[in-house]
Amino acid sequence: MALVSMRQLLDHAAEHGYGIPAFNVNNLEQVQAVMAAADEVGAPVILQASAGARKYAGESFIKHLIQAAVEAYPHIPLVMHQDHGTSPKVCEGAINLGFGSVMMDGSLMDDGKTPASFEYNVDVTRRVVEMSHKVGVTVEGELGCLGNLETGDAGEEDGIGAVGKLDHSQMLTDPEEAATFVKATQLDALAIAIGTSHGAYKFSRKPTGDILAISRVKEIHKRIPNTHLVMHGSSSVPQELLAIINQYGGKMKETFGVPVEEIQEAIKHGVRKINIDTDIRLAMTGAVRKFLFENPDKFDAREWLKPAREAAKLVCKQRYMEFGCEGQAGKIQARSLVDIAAAYARGELAQVVQ
Ligand SMILES: O=C(CO)COP(=O)(O)O
Ligand SMILES: O=C[C@H](O)COP(=O)(O)O
Ligand SMILES: [Zn+2]
Ligand SMILES: [Zn+2]
DSSP states (O other): OOOHHHHHHHHHHHHHOOOEEEHHHOHHHHHHHHHHHHHHHOOOOEEEOOHHHHHHHHHHHHHHHHHHHHHHHHTTTTEEEEEESHHHHHHHHHHHTTTTTEETTTTTTTTTTSSHHHHHHHHHHHHHHHHHHTTTOEEEEEESSSBOOOBBBBOSSSSOOOOOOHHHHBBBBBBHHHHHHHHHHHHSSSEEESSSSSSSSSSSSOOOOTTSSSHHHHHHHHSSSEEEEOOOSSOOOOOOHHHHOOOOOOOOOOOOOOHHHHHHHHHHEEEEEEEOHHHHHHHHHHHHHHHHHHHHTTTOHHHHHHHHHHHHHHHHHHHHTTTTOOOOOGOOOOHHHHHHHHHHTTTTTTOOOO
């Protein structure tokens, strides 16, 4: 199966009431971990590359690692998605590279740090939708800035995110604005701000409704029922992974992530794509620390990358199961991007705003 349209996967997920984790990948072992996990449970796959990933590995390596995944797992529907594009130019570059799905993050200016105006966001997102839908490429946009509702701190930890303090209204997507945004842009998927943020340090305690606003998901979904909602910053930061890291020489501070049961609740109300990077980082770091601590004489990189890859696979497999992906891959009849482009042109994939 070739690379498929993300819109098709998310439509399938909506129809059957499940969510798909979108895993960030940067290297061979992460791609292998996600694919092996998906294969074991029969899940559809979204592999996403950030600007940082493309810089780290190089665009050709990212492209061909994902191509290799398609070749090695021809029975798994797979989406190659660009995470957090900072401008229409970046999205255009990704499309030319073969990405079947792009995120135009117009909630921030093209420095990836300064919160943008609503008008700016509509303008850049609409431009990306126009160019993408012509070739069957899916578009994710973002409205609202990721940030910590406990402190007002913006989300900058991984090189993408607003910097400094934000007020509550900037950190919670407004349902009314979401409706206007979707109507004006006709994008396929919308990332919303509900109190999550990138990285390991999301919450100082297990989050409750005041700092993780799952109720917002429901309000937004009511207004834009067929626009797929996306949760960024949705690693769960498992306590046992923090414990392994710290047991073997790490120094991570106490922190809490997004509980899986909250994500499961959000999936009932329109969340279809759940972005996860940090949990893979934690799993791999813990496994490498443990292996090298227990085997101080070893120096073959393959020996410590193997447990790291295995630990990443376990996290991915768990999320596939928890979000309801098991067995869904085999039910998807992939359509070509040309076919999807024709469906956009006929207006069949237009968004409904209530
Ligand atoms: O949102 C993300 C990538 O876009 C990743 O979020 P985490 O840092 O919670 O894994
Ligand atoms: O967008 C956030 C992801 O966690 C990617 O992080 P990165 O920019 O460090 O690759
Ligand atoms: Zn953003
Ligand atoms: Zn993100």
